[in-house]
Amino acid sequence: MTVRVGIVKLGNIGTSRFIDLVLDERADRDIYVRTIGGGAKMGEAEAEEMKKIIDFKPQFCIVISPNATVPGPTKARDMLKEAGIPTIVISDSPVLKIKDDLKAKGFGYFVVKCDPMIGARRQFLDPTEMVLFNADVLKVLANTGVVRLIQKELDAVIAGYAAGQTPALPQIVISADKAVAEAGYKNPYAKAKAMAAFVAAEKVADIDLQGCFMQKEMEQYIPTVASAHELLREAAKLSDEARELEKATDAILRTPHAADGKVLSKTQLMLKPE
Numbered sequence: 272m273t274v275r276v277g278i279v280k281l282g283n284i285g286t287s288r289f290i291d292l293v294l295d296e297r298a299d300r301d302i303y304v305r306t307i308g309g310g311a312k313m314g315e316a317e318a319e320e321m322k323k324i325i326d327f328k329p330q331f332c333i334v335i336s337p338n339a340t341v342p343g344p345t346k347a348r349d350m351l352k353e354a355g356i357p358t359i360v361i362s363d364s365p366v367l368k369i370k371d372d373l374k375a376k377g378f379g380y381f382v383v384k385c386d387p388m389i390g391a392r393r394q395f396l397d398p399t400e401m402v403l404f405n406a407d408v409l410k411v412l413a414n415t416g417v418v419r420l421i422q423k424e425l426d427a428v429i430a431g432y433a434a435g436q437t438p439a440l441p442q443i444v445i446s447a448d449k450a451v452a453e454a455g456y457k458n459p460y461a462k463a464k465a466m467a468a469f470v471a472a473e474k475v476a477d478i479d480l481q482g483c484f485m486q487k488e489m490e491q492y493i494p495t496v497a498s499a500h501e502l503l504r505e506a507a508k509l510s511d512e513a514r515e516l517e518k519a520t521d522a523i524l525r526t527p528h529a530a531d532g533k534v535l536s537k538t539q540l541m542l543k544p545e
Contacts, residue, residue: 274432277329277356278306279321281336281343282313284363284386285408286421290335293422294429299530302429305329313337318346325354330432331440333425335361337388340369348378359428359440361421363388364476367444379428379440381421385411385450385469387476387503390496391483404500407507408472414510415469416454417445419526423453426534433532447473455524455538456517464513471506475499 278291291306305327309317313336324332332351336344339362351358359379360366363386366373373380389404390396412418424441431438443449447469456462482495517523525537527544535544 272433272435273301273303274429275303275305275327275329276429277324277327277332278304279324279332279334279347279351280306280308281317281334281347282309282311283405284335284337284361284383285405285412286361286381286383286386286417287335288405288409289412289418290333290361290421293418294425294528296528300528300532301530302532309343313341313343315342315346318343318350321347321350321354325351325356329356331357331359331428333359333361337363338365340365352376352378357437357440359425364473370442370444374442377440380442381424382444383412383417384445385415385417385447385472387472387499388479388483390479390499392492392496394489394493395496400500404503407500407503410507411468411472411503411510414454414514415447415465415472416450416452417469419455419524420445420450420453422526423534426528426532429532454513456513457522458516458520461513461516464509464516468506468510468513471502471509475503475506478502 280287291304294304295302307320307323334344334347339360348358348360360373361381364384366382386408428438447466450469451462451465454465456465478499479496482492486492486495521540522538525544527535529535537544
């Protein structure tokens with residue numbers, strides 16, 4: 272059975288940039304994916320767009336946003352639940368406050384702890400800075416194993432629906448240990464660098480929270496949010512270094528999809544995945 276996956280993007284976190292693409296990286300897999308989004312906004316008006324995803328009749332849906340505790344994302348997932356569509360929430364650390372409630376209501380979730388809040392102060396954040404921040408976030412998410420962990424768990428859900436089953440939805444708080452274990456690093460220094468990158472990216476969220484909401488004077492919050500972005504840049508560099516160490520010994524783990532959705536695997540560059 273061809274599986275239909277609905278994806279709703281409200282606002283933006285780093286994971287938003289790739290969540291639909293990691294399901295079908297070569298555009299030859301037997302699945303249908305539909306994505307709708309509200310751009311940078313994530314209010315209740317944008318959540319109303321759920322109706323388009325409901326009309327698509329997916330086997331399951333993903334709702335991805337920053338801070339899934341606020342009204343827009345809450346309305347989106349409630350609408351999907353009312354329509355009887357199994358839903359997985361993907362969000363950043365603030366969603367830890369409602370994790371138990373999500374579980375009790377039958378939602379799946381990924382809490383991506385190293386997907387930090389951006390330094391959204393007008394005196395600092397322009398479109399160029401926004402894109403650079405997201406580019407650094409993507410490197411951290413990819414090189415620390417977060418991308419592969421999410422890919423693996425979503426593949427299991429898709430495989431279940433393809434087999435005519437009703438699979439359990441993942442309910443995972445993504446920590447450094449869980450993510451880096453999926454990265455497949457053989458070199459212990461590569462693993463250490465990846466873990467350091469993950470932890471540094473987590474700290475970025477704390478700094479930006481302070482700069483965006485707690486500090487009131489411009490002389491305070493501008494250098495605060497700038498320092499958070501600098502820290503993320505260093506985290507991205509560390510994560511790159513981890514991958515480069517694995518390249519040096521031809522040990523990069525790759526997990527491409529076959530056309531039928533099976534996940535293949537290889538480490539040596541010049542071998543075919545099996």
